[in-house]
Amino acid sequence: MRRALPGLMFNLVYTSMAQLLFTPEQLAAVLKQSRVNNKKWGITGVLLVRNGQFIQALEGEEAAVRKLAATIQQDPRHDTFKVLYEGPIEQRHFPDWAMGFCELPQTDETQGESLINRMLAGTVTASSPADGARLLRAIFRAFAVDGRSNAA
Numbered sequence: 001m002r003r004a005l006p007g008l009m010f011n012l013v014y015t016s017m018a019q020l021l022f023t024p025e026q027l028a029a030v031l032k033q034s035r036v037n038n039k040k041w042g043i044t045g046v047l048l049v050r051n052g053q054f055i056q057a058l059e060g061e062e063a064a065v066r067k068l069a070a071t072i073q074q075d076p077r078h079d080t081f082k083v084l085y086e087g088p089i090e091q092r093h094f095p096d097w098a099m100g101f102c103e104l105p106q107t108d109e110t111q112g113e114s115l116i117n118r119m120l121a122g123t124v125t126a127s128s129p130a131d132g133a134r135l136l137r138a139i140f141r142a143f144a145v146d147g148r149s150n151a152a
Helices: 024-041 062-074 115-121 129-145
Strands: 009-018 044-050 053-060 078-089 100-103
Touching (some): 009 062, 053 078
Antiparallel strands (some): 009 078
């Protein structure tokens, strides 16, 4: 477990599976409440969703990020919660987004297994800051490329 030094931000990336698929209305309600709470706690990040699978990057003060991650892990709507990366970061990757959101498109078998697919499957983790940055870049690209994304 990597800890942030005082003054550094902390980042945690996890994947989980929904117990039941969220309706668009339920997901919108969760996002709305998350954005309010994240602003209050100084947390920023992004949530990627595909077929009830989640990848989320959270960043902020370490205690706040860890508390939120523990809350999510204990939420009965989530299953198979797995931390892919946690550690200090010098600056936020998503500074303007209390919770960016993107519903990822379906993938085609011919596209092969991308890093995002491996993250969703929980088969890739990062053990170093460089690996963590690689995961964050992939998340950012997936978020930025999809036209249905929205940040708030």
